Amino acid sequence: MLNKFYAKLLIMAGAALVLSACGNTNDSAMDQTPAAEPAPAPAPAPTPAPAPRVDTTTQEYLNDIMGGGVEADTVHFAFDRYDVDAEARRILQAQAEWMKANQSVNVVVEGHCDERGTREYNIALGDRRANAVKNYLVAMGVGASRIRTVSYGKERPISTDHAMNRRGYTRVN
Amino acid sequence: MQMLKILIVSLIGFVSATLSAQAVIEIDITRGNVQPLPIAITSLVGSDQEMTSNGSVMEIGQQIAQVVTADLERSGLFSAIDPRAFINSANASPVPQFANWRAVGAQALVTGIAELEEDGRVRVEFRLWDVLAGSQMTGLRYYTAPRNWRRIAHLISDAIYKRLTGEDGYFDTRIVYISESGPYLDRIKRLAIMDQDGYNHKFLTDGSYMILNPRFSPTSQEITYLSFYNDTPRVYLFNIDTGKSEMLGEFEGMTFAPRFSPDGKKVIMSKAENGNSDIFAMELSTRRIQRLTSHSAIDTSPSYSPFGRYITFNSDRGGSQQIYVMDADGSNIKRISFGDGLYATPVWSPRGDLIAFTKQTGGKFYIGVMRPDGTGERILTESYFEEGPTWSPNGRVLMYYRKYPYDNNGGGGETQLWSIDLTGYNERQILTPLDGSDPAWSPLME
Numbered sequence: 001m002l003n004k005f006y007a008k009l010l011i012m013a014g015a016a017l018v019l020s021a022c023g024n025t026n027d028s029a030m031d032q033t034p035a036a037e038p039a040p041a042p043a044p045a046p047t048p049a050p051a052p053r054v055d056t057t058t059q060e061y062l063n064d065i066m067g068g069g070v071e072a073d074t075v076h077f078a079f080d081r082y083d084v085d086a087e088a089r090r091i092l093q094a095q096a097e098w099m100k101a102n103q104s105v106n107v108v109v110e111g112h113c114d115e116r117g118t119r120e121y122n123i124a125l126g127d128r129r130a131n132a133v134k135n136y137l138v139a140m141g142v143g144a145s146r147i148r149t150v151s152y153g154k155e156r157p158i159s160t161d162h163a164m165n166r167r168g169y170t171r172v173n
Numbered sequence: 174m175q176m177l178k179i180l181i182v183s184l185i186g187f188v189s190a191t192l193s194a195q196a197v198i199e200i201d202i203t204r205g206n207v208q209p210l211p212i213a214i215t216s217l218v219g220s221d222q223e224m225t226s227n228g229s230v231m232e233i234g235q236q237i238a239q240v241v242t243a244d245l246e247r248s249g250l251f252s253a254i255d256p257r258a259f260i261n262s263a264n265a266s267p268v269p270q271f272a273n274w275r276a277v278g279a280q281a282l283v284t285g286i287a288e289l290e291e292d293g294r295v296r297v298e299f300r301l302w303d304v305l306a307g308s309q310m311t312g313l314r315y316y317t318a319p320r321n322w323r324r325i326a327h328l329i330s331d332a333i334y335k336r337l338t339g340e341d342g343y344f345d346t347r348i349v350y351i352s353e354s355g356p357y358l359d360r361i362k363r364l365a366i367m368d369q370d371g372y373n374h375k376f377l378t379d380g381s382y383m384i385l386n387p388r389f390s391p392t393s394q395e396i397t398y399l400s401f402y403n404d405t406p407r408v409y410l411f412n413i414d415t416g417k418s419e420m421l422g423e424f425e426g427m428t429f430a431p432r433f434s435p436d437g438k439k440v441i442m443s444k445a446e447n448g449n450s451d452i453f454a455m456e457l458s459t460r461r462i463q464r465l466t467s468h469s470a471i472d473t474s475p476s477y478s479p480f481g482r483y484i485t486f487n488s489d490r491g492g493s494q495q496i497y498v499m500d501a502d503g504s505n506i507k508r509i510s511f512g513d514g515l516y517a518t519p520v521w522s523p524r525g526d527l528i529a530f531t532k533q534t535g536g537k538f539y540i541g542v543m544r545p546d547g548t549g550e551r552i553l554t555e556s557y558f559e560e561g562p563t564w565s566p567n568g569r570v571l572m573y574y575r576k577y578p579y580d581n582n583g584g585g586g587e588t589q590l591w592s593i594d595l596t597g598y599n600e601r602q603i604l605t606p607l608d609g610s611d612p613a614w615s616p617l618m619e
Contacts, residue, residue, distance in 0.1 A: 082448075116558070119385055120386060120430040120487070121474070121517050123385075123429045124443060124445065127426075127448050128450075130448070131447055150405070153385075155383060
C-alpha cells in the first residue's frame with residue numbers, strides 16, 4: 001500500500017510535468033532539451049499537490065479506483081473457466097463506471113491462462129476470458145468500440161502462482 | 174533449397190563376391206527395445222590433396238562418416254563400432270575383407286569414396302554391406318557442391334535406414350520450433366529452424382513479437398504459425414527461402430492453431446468470434462475460408478488425416494477437453510478420447526494408423542497415441558509438463574517439448590525439445606542453443 005501511495009504521488013508529479021511541457025509543443029516540437037526552468041519541488045513535498053492535476057485516465061489510476069488494495073484492473077477466473085464471478089463483477093462494475101466517467105479512454109482487455117494446459121487451447125480460453133470481460137463492460141453501458149480484446153493464452157504469466165495467472169487484465173490503451 | 178538442382182543420385186553397381194546372396198540382416202522397428210545392430214562405418218576415402226571451399230576431400234569423407242554415425246546411433250537402432258577397433262583401415266578397394274569385419278563384431282559395414290570432379294563438385298559414393306552374407310545391400314552415388322556434404326551424409330543415413338528397416342528414414346529433415354529466452358515474466362519467443370540433428374541452426378524472426386505453433390508445409394518451403402505481430406494474434410504464412418511472411422486473411426477475430434492439409438493446398442485453423450473458437454479451412458490459392466464447425470465450445474488444434482479425408486481436433490463441447498474426429502467437410506463429429514483426464518493437441522500420424530496427443534491428468538502431462546477410433550491408447554512419456562507432439566515423416570518418432578517447474582528462487586521453467594520412438598524407447602533431448610518449444614518436423618526433403 002505504501003509503495004502504491006508513493007507511486008501515485010510520483011505519477012501526479014509526472015502528470016504535472018507533462019502538462020507544463022505541453023505548452024511548448026508548438027514552437028519546439030522537435031526539441032528534446034528540457035526547458036531551463038527550475039526543477040519542480042521534490043515529490044514528498046509537505047504540501048499536497050493540487051487535486052485538479054490528477055490524471056484519472058492512467059493505468060495506475062484505474063488500478064486503484066476501488067482502493068483498499070484491490071487491483072481494480074484485473075479480474076480472476078477459476079481453472080478452465082471463463083464465467084465472471086461475484087468478486088469479478090464488483091471490479092468490472094467499477095471499471096465500467098470509470099470508463100463512463102472517462103470517455104476519452106479506450107482499453108485493451110487481455111485474456112490470460114495459467115500454464116497447466118496446452119498452448120493452443122489456452123489461446124482459445126484466453127480469448128473467451130477477454131470477451132467475457134468485454135461483454136460485461138458493454139452490458140454495463142460501455143461502448144463496445146472502446147474495448148479491444150487480445151488473448152495471450154498462457155504465454156504472459158505474472159506469477160508462479162497459477163491462480164494469479166488466470167486473469168483478465170484491462171489495459172489502458 | 175537450391176542445392177536440389179545440382180544433386181544427382183544414382184544407384185551404383187553391385188560388386189559382390191557371393192552372387193545373389195540373401196540379405197540376412199534386417200531391423201524390425203515395430204518392436205520395442207530392439208537390440209541395436211552393430212555397424213561399422215568407415216571414413217569415405219578421399220584425397221587430402223584435393224581442396225574445396227569446405228576443406229580437403231579427405232576431411233569431407235571423414236565428416237560424412239561422422240554425421241552418418243551420429244544419425245544412425247540417435248535412431249537407437251544401430252550401435253556403431255568404435256573405428257579404433259577396426260582391423261582394416263579404410264581403403265578404396267570396392268570389396269571389403271569380410272572376415273576382418275566379422276572379427277570386430279560388425280553385422281553391417283559402410284564404405285565409400287569421395288572425389289573432386291573437374292567442375293568443382295564432389296562425387297560421393299557409398300556401399301552398405303551385409304558382413305555375414307558377404308554381399309552388398311545397397312550403393313548410391315551423389316554429385317554435389319562441397320558445401321552440401323552434410324546433406325549427403327543425411328541422405329546416406331536415410332538410404333541405410335531404409336535398406337535395413339524397409340521404411341523411409343527421417344534424417345534429411347529439418348525442425349522448425351520456437352526458441353525461448355529470458356525470465357518467465359519477460360519471455361522472448363521467436364521462430365527458429367535447424368537440421369534434425371541440430372546443425373545449421375538459424376533464427377527466422379528477431380523476437381520483437383511472439384510466434385507460436387509453427388508447422389511445416391508438406392509440399393513447399395513454407396511454414397504457417399501464430400504471430401502476435403502488432404499485438405494482434407493471427408495466422409501467417411512464412412516462406413523460408415525468401416524470409417517473407419504474410420497474414421492469412423483479414424478477419425475481425427483472432428486466428429490460431431494452423432496446420433497444412435496433406436496436399437499443401439489448404440491451411441486449417443481456428444478462428445475466434447466474440448470469444449468463441451471454431452474450425453475453418455482456407456484454400457491458399459483463393460484465400461477463401463470454409464467453416465467446418467459451429468459450436469459454442471472451444472474447437473481447436475485441427476489436424477488432417479494423411480489423405481485429407483478426416484480431421485481430428487480438440488474440443489470441450491462435452492464439458493471437458495477431449496479429442497474428436499470428423500469428416501473433412503465437418504460432418505460426422507465423433508468423440509474418440511474416453512480415458513481419465515483431459516486430452517489435447519491431436520496430430521494424425523503420416524502413416525494414418527495413429528493419432529498422437531497430449532494428456533493431462535493427476536497433475537502430470539503425457540504424450541501418447543491412440544487409433545483413430547479411440548482404441549489402443551498407449552502412453553509414451555510423462556513429466557511435470559509436456560505437450561505438442563510432432564511426427565517424424567516416417568511416423569516412427571515423436572518430438573515434443575517439456576517445461577520444467579519453477580523453483581522458489583525465480584529460476585526453473587526451462588523448456589526443452591525431446592523425442593521418443595513410437596515403441597516408447599529411445600527418449601532423447603534435442604539440443605538447442607536456447608530453450609525450445611513447439612517443434613514441428615519437416616517432410617523428407619527432396
